[in-house]
Amino acid sequence: xxxxxxxxxxxxxxxxxxxxxxxxxxxxxxxxxxxxxxxxxxxxxxxxxxxxxxxxxxxxxxxxxxxxxxxxxxxxxxxxxxxxxxxxxxxxxxxxxxxxxxxxxxxxxxxxx
Amino acid sequence: xxxxxxxxxxxxxxxxxxxxxxxxxxxxxxxxxxxxxxxxxxxxxxxxxxxxxxxxxxxxxxxxxxxxxxxxxxxxxxxxxxxxxxxxxxxxxxxxxxxxxxxxxxxxxxxxxxx
Numbered sequence: 001x002x003x004x005x006x007x008x009x010x011x012x013x014x015x016x017x018x019x020x021x022x023x024x025x026x027x028x029x030x031x032x033x034x035x036x037x038x039x040x041x042x043x044x045x046x047x048x049x050x051x052x053x054x055x056x057x058x059x060x061x062x063x064x065x066x067x068x069x070x071x072x073x074x075x076x077x078x079x080x081x082x083x084x085x086x087x088x089x090x091x092x093x094x095x096x097x098x099x100x101x102x103x104x105x106x107x108x109x110x111x112x113x
Numbered sequence: 114x115x116x117x118x119x120x121x122x123x124x125x126x127x128x129x130x131x132x133x134x135x136x137x138x139x140x141x142x143x144x145x146x147x148x149x150x151x152x153x154x155x156x157x158x159x160x161x162x163x164x165x166x167x168x169x170x171x172x173x174x175x176x177x178x179x180x181x182x183x184x185x186x187x188x189x190x191x192x193x194x195x196x197x198x199x200x201x202x203x204x205x206x207x208x209x210x211x212x213x214x215x216x217x218x219x220x221x222x223x224x225x226x227x228x
Contacts, residue, residue: 040152040202042220088156099146099208101160102216109156 003027006091006105013081014113021076021108023091032074033102035090036060043090049074081112115140117207119219126195127227134190134222136205142166147188148206149179152221158204164188192224200226 004025013019025032030051035043045058049068063085064078074093078085088109092102116139126132138147149161162172164181172179176193192199205219 040221040223042218043204044218045216090158092158098210099163099165101148101163102150102158103160104158106155106157 004105029093033092117219123223125225142209146208153201
């Protein structure tokens with residue numbers, strides 16, 4: 001059912017590299033989110049967007065940045081990856097005025113060596 | 114302050130048994146929403162249910178049922194006649210605000226269904 005896509009699915013990189021995690025949705029949702037999750041643990045919101053040119057930081061401090069130039073695209077960038085960034089990154093989107101269900105992508109499992 | 118507690122870290126049952134996953138929440142608002150999501154081993158979270166604070170009617174969807182009790186601030190999830198495909202991590206979440214960015218997540222309960 002979900003039309004939200006994340007690439008890559010898995011990424012292993014060395015310390016200091018710049019990386020961009022891609023997230024796209026074809027549902028025309030205004031709201032998009034990035035969550036960080038350690039395996040099987042609770043989700044932590046790191047960034048969100050209410051629409052084009054709108055981005056905000058979430059509750060969890062993150063060294064990543066995001067952009068929202070197009071409604072369907074919400075990439076997340078790490079300028080200099082570190083081992084502490086090793087985690088799963090989940091992208092989600094939602095429609096409506098608020099409190100609607102989230103549609104999630106399959107996630108990107110990032111490992112920084 | 115907002116908080117969601119899923120006290121059961123892991124539950125293991127044999128197939129066909131019934132199992133209940135507990136969710137207790139804390140909020141000062143009178144208007145709020147409660148959610149359940151399923152995260153199978155593949156990793157993609159799937160929405161199961163949303164309930165607003167003004168609707169205490171219990172819900173049944175096939176083998177799944179939810180018991181919302183404001184008096185005990187609980188929103189428990191029961192799977193009847195469990196199946197191996199039900200094995201996943203289940204998350205309960207709370208939203209008080211106008212937007213999902215205020216979603217507060219429980220720590221999740223890992224459910225293992227043994228054949």
